[in-house]
Amino acid sequence: MIEKRPVILLLLATAVIMVGTVVTMIAPFRWINDPKLRIAEVKPYTPLQLEGRDIYIREGCNNCHTQTVRPLLADVERYGEYSKAGEFVFDQPFLWGSRRTGPDLARIGGKYPDAWHYRHTADPQSMVPRSNMPKYAFLERPLDTSLTERKMKALGFPYAPADIEAVKGKSELDALVAYMQKLGSDIPWRKEARAAVAGELKNPFQDDKTVLAEGKEIYGRDCAQCHGAGLEGGIGPSLADIDQPDAELFKSVYAGIPAGGMPAFGETLGKDRVWKVVTFIKYQKRH
């Protein structure tokens, strides 16, 4: 019997191992690459974005960040529309990750202005004091572009000689930020969020001083990094003397101003807390 035939044992074990392998690993090659799953808007990486992606891999950002939004309420509200197979066809390797020590980045593109990324990557704690993300200020050094063209060729991505020229003289951080801004932004999901504010907008906390403390806390945590601790402005404009109706402020904060780099806070803060921070801002103006 097999107990006495090591070669047969080896062959049989190999055959047994191959059954599940064929069904769940080899066969799906056909289904996963189904042309029906392709998405026309999803474009390959430009040379600068590809270099940025390689820096992401080199620094092991994927040890703390995932890149796939699951079709679950909490994921979709926190990170944006759920991920589709067709969005990853140019990802060699995939970077979905297995651990969310930090937030998912599948849809980080367009969430923040470039300036936010430059400051945050170099010194995360200056923006988010209790973050445990390492400081990557050293990425301000020049990008090594000696392999850029070979990389584009190896992956078969289209490029013009001018694109390769354009990469020269950039820093590693430039490349990384370009990659961040591309992530998840090929499909036009962000614009739709704007339509979400509907119905009559009336501040339920108008002149209600009891919510000021909470409004201040929210401001310090979510807004100060861009609008300054004293509302004096920074990456975003000063809010110190803003003269707009509550409803307008509410709209800017709830739905964001995607084109200008103001993130939407509706789904993470909810209506009530947005009204509270609006109340806080208006109160500062008057005092």
Next chain:
Amino acid sequence: MNHQEGYADDVVKGFLTWSIIWGVVAVLLGVVISLQLAWPQLNLPPYLTYGRLRPIHTNAGIFGWGIGSFMALFFYITQRLTRTRLWSPGLARFQLWLFNVVIALAAITLMLGMNRSKEYAELEWPVALLVVVLWVIFSINIIMTVIKRKEEQLYISLWYILAALVGVAILYLVNNVGIPVSLTKSYSAYAGANDANVQWWYGHNAVAMVLTAPPLAIFYYFLPKSTGVPIYSHRMGVIAFWSLIFMYLWTGAHHLLWTPVPDWVQTLAMAFSIMLIAPSWGAVFNGYFSMNGQWHQMRDNYLVKFLIFGITFYGLQTLQGPSQAVRTFSAFIHYTDWVPGHVHMGTLGWVSLVLFAAIYYVVPRLYGREIYSVGLANLHFWLAVTGQLIFSITMWIAGVQQAVMLHATNPDGSLHYSFMETLIELYPYWHGRAAGGIIYFVSLLIFVYNIVKTTTSGKQIQVSS
């Protein structure tokens, strides 16, 4: 005795020495990265950041400590079960040398940021090629020894050893296919969702072929050796063996639940993960039933204590794993600290406890000396179990707490907590985990001290093997 029988044991000693050294490095790095999560100022860019050190930790743990010890113990077990001298001790000596070169290169290249990013297959292609060479010469040596054997019957341990040899080879080759751009950079040959599916077919079966089959081979050999009574049922071992290696390969996609990988692949993975409980517990029961009438040895025999706690953690691990493979539970704990809790019950509880027992058994016999201190071995045991339990339990609580917060919603349907609010709550647990890790590290140092003292000043004896 051993020399009279003519077994090639010098190379076993060599592999044990180096696997223990890499084990100390792995655990030390584990402590370092656990501290970095709690205190980010401990990141020293560019080389010593969390993102670069974490893969070195996992590689040193799985390849340096795990596979290094397996190589030592496979050489030891195979020679004895076949009653045959190793086919080529010279090749084995070369293998030891190559092993250390590969692990050192892995650590250096990962620190420099040369990283393919696929978990447990991070090494860039030149280093990965050396790994292949290493595995081929190892396999040839073991297989040739088995073919030339003097003992006709193949004991169950040898089945697991042979399966692990082919299993690892297939997995590693397929998942490492890449497109090289330069000596230090390559891209995966597969893209997107497909790459993910290949990767987790590999990743989960690395658990099967590296963190399950080899420790089982070692367990099946050293439990009867330590208790002095045979294993309960060879037949049960055989049935569990075939169903285990059949079912494992279907389950990779339980790492990809709710992702864009096709639903049917996920569903198959979920179903087979649950079925895996049967063969896994086949081994656990085989271990427990072998203890019939021998349970008093849990008190007086420290080797048995390590082995039985080890198989118990394996049993818990193989109940927890399948539950994580269920979509609804996965939706909750996937991506959270719960998973490192699971991982380290397996690596620190199951794999390492079994390895400690085997090393405590083997070293006195190889050096012809009694163990230096049974008291220290017991202390090692209790500290290791305490450290591991602190690690896993804090992480399970942390994972559930973060999951609850991440999913909490307000009456209007918006989310109740921002991501940072959930992260801040994790710091106390991360402090606890670091403390557990330090306790485990101390236990490891006690183990090393005990082993070194045994080889240098343990009482000289003649023990039979």
